[in-house]
Amino acid sequence: MATAELCDLDIDELGRRYRARDLSPVDVAAAYIARIERLDKTLNSYVTVTAERGLAEAREAEAALRRGEAGPLAGIPVAYKDLYATRGVRTTAGSALLADWIPDRDASCVSRLRQAGMVMLGKLITHEFAFGIQFPGHRFPPARNPWNLDHVPGGSSSGSGAALAAGLTAGALGSDTGGSIRGPAAFCGIVGLKPTYGRVSRAGVVTLSWTLDHTGPMARTVRDCAFILQALAGYDPADPASSREPVPDYTAGLDQGMRGLRVGIPREYFFHDVKPEVVASFDSAMETLRRLGALVQDVSIPSIWAAPAFMVIMLGEAFAYHARDLRERPELYGEVLRDKLMAGALFTGEEYVQAQRLRSRLREDMHRALAEVDVLATPTTPGTAPAFATVLDPGFPFGRSNMAPFNMVGLPALALPCGFAPNGLPISLQLAGRPFDEATVLRAGHAFEQATEWHRRRPPLQ
Amino acid sequence: MTVERSDLTMDELRDRIRVAGVHIPEERLALIHGLLRDALRPVRAMDTREALTLEPAPTFDAAAERDRHGHR
Numbered sequence: 001m002a003t004a005e006l007c008d009l010d011i012d013e014l015g016r017r018y019r020a021r022d023l024s025p026v027d028v029a030a031a032y033i034a035r036i037e038r039l040d041k042t043l044n045s046y047v048t049v050t051a052e053r054g055l056a057e058a059r060e061a062e063a064a065l066r067r068g069e070a071g072p073l074a075g076i077p078v079a080y081k082d083l084y085a086t087r088g089v090r091t092t093a094g095s096a097l098l099a100d101w102i103p104d105r106d107a108s109c110v111s112r113l114r115q116a117g118m119v120m121l122g123k124l125i126t127h128e129f130a131f132g133i134q135f136p137g138h139r140f141p142p143a144r145n146p147w148n149l150d151h152v153p154g155g156s157s158s159g160s161g162a163a164l165a166a167g168l169t170a171g172a173l174g175s176d177t178g179g180s181i182r183g184p185a186a187f188c189g190i191v192g193l194k195p196t197y198g199r200v201s202r203a204g205v206v207t208l209s210w211t212l213d214h215t216g217p218m219a220r221t222v223r224d225c226a227f228i229l230q231a232l233a234g235y236d237p238a239d240p241a242s243s244r245e246p247v248p249d250y251t252a253g254l255d256q257g258m259r260g261l262r263v264g265i266p267r268e269y270f271f272h273d274v275k276p277e278v279v280a281s282f283d284s285a286m287e288t289l290r291r292l293g294a295l296v297q298d299v300s301i302p303s304i305w306a307a308p309a310f311m312v313i314m315l316g317e318a319f320a321y322h323a324r325d326l327r328e329r330p331e332l333y334g335e336v337l338r339d340k341l342m343a344g345a346l347f348t349g350e351e352y353v354q355a356q357r358l359r360s361r362l363r364e365d366m367h368r369a370l371a372e373v374d375v376l377a378t379p380t381t382p383g384t385a386p387a388f389a390t391v392l393d394p395g396f397p398f399g400r401s402n403m404a405p406f407n408m409v410g411l412p413a414l415a416l417p418c419g420f421a422p423n424g425l426p427i428s429l430q431l432a433g434r435p436f437d438e439a440t441v442l443r444a445g446h447a448f449e450q451a452t453e454w455h456r457r458r459p460p461l462q
Numbered sequence: 463m464t465v466e467r468s469d470l471t472m473d474e475l476r477d478r479i480r481v482a483g484v485h486i487p488e489e490r491l492a493l494i495h496g497l498l499r500d501a502l503r504p505v506r507a508m509d510t511r512e513a514l515t516l517e518p519a520p521t522f523d524a525a526a527e528r529d530r531h532g533h534r
Contacts, residue, residue, distance in 0.1 A: 198525075245525070351502060358505065
């Protein structure tokens with residue numbers, strides 16, 4: 001099988017072929033490494049490629065498969081956003097501050113995927129300290145969008161989105177404080193899941209904002225995200241926010257379809273300034289869900305307009321995390337990031353507390369909406385990936401986010417492809433659910449994916 | 463739930479920068495002003511007397527059930 005075909009197989013297919021002895025994890029790892037070597041000079045999705053380690057782990061996986069002792073994800077290639085600590089492998093967080101940091105232990109998520117048998121291909125570029133979009137002054141060259149190299153892949157899990165879309169890994173981990181898993185998934189035409197707050201450990205992942213940070217899987221299909229989530233989910237004493245909520249089987253109910261599921265569309269806020277081609281794709285997606293048997297209705301979230309208070313919490317916490325380095329070593333931060341982090345020092349204590357109170361109200365209203373429906377559906381982003389020329393303008397503002405409200409309330413939210421714009425760039429659907437009900441969100445996403453072909457499209461790479 | 467209160471002004475921003483003792487270059491002030499103004503708009507619109515029992519969560523628990531007044 002040719003390299004391109006091997007690197008296009010999803011996790012489900014790879015696992016089946018490994019177990020049938022039809023395919024070798026070593027051959028697959030080698031194919032991925034060769035493809036990274038060939039394509040990533042242009043895409044810049046990896047900051048570090050761990051070829052030797054990847055091949056060694058692939059050999060271990062192959063041996064374990066032969067013995068019948070393999071973990072559930074044995075031999076599946078994975079790469080980590082360079083925010084996840086990896087033992088013995090440089091972890092930069094995209095920053096000059098950590099340019100030479102070689103952790104002496106793995107992040108909990110990395111340990112869990114290793115135990116499940118996954119094969120580490122390397123570390124994926126992140127925006128500096130996982131903050132927002134591409135700012136001028138980043139230390140590392142930016143990842144580029146495989147669908148159009150002049151456009152951003154989204155952020156901050158930019159390398160994760162680009163690498164998956166380009167077939168440079170089968171699975172990836174991202175982190176999501178205000179949309180950093182779902183944004184790159186949307187802009188790169190892949191799937192990303194921000195699980196419930198507390199569902200997946202943050203231990204060993206560099207902090208941006210303690211109460212908003214989430215970790216989670218990114219892949220090319222919903223089912224693949226479910227496989228990775230299964231290996232990640234569960235209590236971790238190393239993460240103070242980790243939940244003891246039991247972990248269900250995320251793949252067991254995937255094929256139950258949409259019949260009887262209620263889908264709520266919150267029309268306020270989420271459709272403000274959304275591009276017509278995105279609205280058209282969203283409407284078409286809702287028609288598909290109806291056709292599959294879903295009951296689609298509008299719902300109201302009265303306090304949704306409080307969502308921009310997200311920035312008070314995020315900037316306040318980010319400044320608290322970085323305060324000492326910002327004062328003592330400001331030159332080690334990218335200039336625009338530094339100024340935005342400094343803005344976190346400008347809120348009063350009262351404002352931070354009021355923003356947290358607004359957050360409590362938003363959570364109440366979301367829970368009330370989710371008492372009427374099983375999932376909420378919105379466009380993931382209001383438009384397609386912007387061009388570098390647009391976002392590298394230092395004055396480029398943060399737009400209002402359709403993703404950040406779900407960080408505010410901690411609910412699980414999935415981004416998956418639902419169309420393409422006339423400019424050839426992907427459009428994405430966001431589905432959010434009740435606390436710890438990732439299973440229903442994944443079920444709905446999988447049903448949509450099975451009824452459409454958007455996730456099968458590949459970027460025109462040479 | 464909402465009260466009328468004006469947006470953050472550029473003068474207020476300059477005062478805040480002085481009090482916080484941080485440096486933000488002049489050419490970035492408009493950007494930072496927009497960031498703070500938008501973030502603070504819902505906070506300033508909140509009537510803090512209306513829901514005195516609505517509590518901020520010191521540790522955030524996505525699944526915590528609360529009533530209209532923030533009580534578990």
